[in-house]
Amino acid sequence: MRWMATAGKCLLVLGLVLTGCVPVDRRGSDGEDTERGPLTLATAGDLTGYLGSVLGDWNREHPDEQVTLVQLPDSADETHAQMVTDLRRGERGRFDVLNIDVSWTSEFAAAGWLRPLARDRFPLKSFLRPVVDTATYDNRLYAVPYVTNAGLLLYRKDILAKEGVSPPRTWAELEEDAKTIAPKYELNGYAGQFLAYEGLTVNAAEAVYSARGSILGDEGKRVTVNSTAARQGIGFLARGVREGWIPRAALSYKEEESKQAFQDGRLLFLRNWPYAFASASAPGSPVAGKVGVVPLPGPDGPGRSVLGGSDLAVSAHARYPDTASRLIAYLTSEAVQRQVLTRGALPPVRASLYEDPDLVKKFPYLPILRSSVLHAAPRPKSPRYDQVSLAVQAAVQDALAGHQTAEAAVERLSRELHAVRTH
Ligand code: GLC
Numbered sequence: 001m002r003w004m005a006t007a008g009k010c011l012l013v014l015g016l017v018l019t020g021c022v023p024v025d026r027r028g029s030d031g032e033d034t035e036r037g038p039l040t041l042a043t044a045g046d047l048t049g050y051l052g053s054v055l056g057d058w059n060r061e062h063p064d065e066q067v068t069l070v071q072l073p074d075s076a077d078e079t080h081a082q083m084v085t086d087l088r089r090g091e092r093g094r095f096d097v098l099n100i101d102v103s104w105t106s107e108f109a110a111a112g113w114l115r116p117l118a119r120d121r122f123p124l125k126s127f128l129r130p131v132v133d134t135a136t137y138d139n140r141l142y143a144v145p146y147v148t149n150a151g152l153l154l155y156r157k158d159i160l161a162k163e164g165v166s167p168p169r170t171w172a173e174l175e176e177d178a179k180t181i182a183p184k185y186e187l188n189g190y191a192g193q194f195l196a197y198e199g200l201t202v203n204a205a206e207a208v209y210s211a212r213g214s215i216l217g218d219e220g221k222r223v224t225v226n227s228t229a230a231r232q233g234i235g236f237l238a239r240g241v242r243e244g245w246i247p248r249a250a251l252s253y254k255e256e257e258s259k260q261a262f263q264d265g266r267l268l269f270l271r272n273w274p275y276a277f278a279s280a281s282a283p284g285s286p287v288a289g290k291v292g293v294v295p296l297p298g299p300d301g302p303g304r305s306v307l308g309g310s311d312l313a314v315s316a317h318a319r320y321p322d323t324a325s326r327l328i329a330y331l332t333s334e335a336v337q338r339q340v341l342t343r344g345a346l347p348p349v350r351a352s353l354y355e356d357p358d359l360v361k362k363f364p365y366l367p368i369l370r371s372s373v374l375h376a377a378p379r380p381k382s383p384r385y386d387q388v389s390l391a392v393q394a395a396v397q398d399a400l401a402g403h404q405t406a407e408a409a410v411e412r413l414s415r416e417l418h419a420v421r422t423h
Pocket of ligand 1: 076101102103148149198199202255273307308309310
């Protein structure tokens with residue numbers, strides 16, 4: 001059966017273009033590579049373990065274009081390091097398609113590691129508006145949005161209901177509830193991802209953006225962080241640790257550790273991505289049925305999330321670029337995007353899915369998520385984003401650990417960002 005399917009496909013395409021079934025010239029008439037064959041797809045840890053089944057479906061349908069999944073660590077920074085090492089190997093690299101964090105596109109594209117993609121091969125118009133920009137650099141498309149993300153506030157709705165309190169909309173309300181209600185139930189108040197890695201950059205940027213500040217302006221050309229808003233945002237988080245309503249343990253949390261603390265019933269409030277809500281609410285979770293979700297709070301009303309997520313890119317040295325593009329088109333198809341949500345609990349990039357009544361019934365947080373994504377702020381777009389993020393992490397970690405005041409940390413960060421920009 002398997003060979004028949006393959007032979008059938010070869011015959012079918014033979015009349016159109018000579019493709020992977022027989023070794024042919026790699027260049028088609030339009031200058032595009034047309035040869036097809038097996039590939040690797042490298043990605044950060046698949047926290048909800050769904051990607052194997054999605055790729056399994058592709059592999060069954062495409063026996064000559066099998067995709068091997070390469071799972072890198074959970075931490076965005078470690079995945080970044082491993083991808084950079086591989087891409088620097090040029091033709092000797094082993095990653096063909098890369099599921100890159102939305103914040104790496106500029107760096108990877110500027111380094112010449114990614115193959116520019118033809119816009120008309122992908123359904124960009126059907127994606128949520130802000131996501132396409134994360135895949136472009138210098139007005140060219142270097143990746144295709146695959147998963148989006150926005151930070152949300154998870155809270156223990158059983159406890160707030162008992163206390164007759166509605167979920168916090170402002171930092172003052174969050175702080176008050178974390179200080180007064182959490183201890184009554186022997187819980188810690190609030191946590192996010194405060195280990196020094198990309199997650200801390202995200203949490204710090206959200207605090208700054210929520211106070212209407214910014215880190216860099218003009219597409220990364222201007223340092224704007226030295227502001228009252230940044231001092232207020234970083235100061236809010238630092239005060240939480242100092243006063244104990246953010247537990248010190250949170251200084252070692254990434255997504256998974258913070259999710260576990262909430263899911264084990266140790267936290268009243270948690271900032272995390274929506275997958276944590278799905279996981280904490282799933283049958284078997286000790287807090288299933290007790291979890292609510294609202295937009296992130298800010299100083300005087302709803303705050304602003306950072307735009308998260310990942311884009312699919314093709315290595316400049318990918319073995320079969322045509323298969324790579326076809327795989328990306330498949331992974332961003334409406335059917336697979338639906339599975340990204342239903343199997344992976346990850347936010348799809350296709351706008352229509354957020355208004356699908358069946359999905360909204362099953363994932364009641366979709367409207368909040370949609371509006372959080374639409375209002376989310378991108379991380380600074382810079383070919384040196386990795387260095388920008390490292391500077392943010394170091395300064396903010398010192399403020400959170402109490403080694404430096406928020407004011408001093410912001411001033412130092414501003415100086416370091418000027419140095420990153422000018423070197
Ligand atoms: C999530 C987001 C990603 C972000 C990372 C930080 O994976 O989707 O954009 O950089 O978390 O830890």
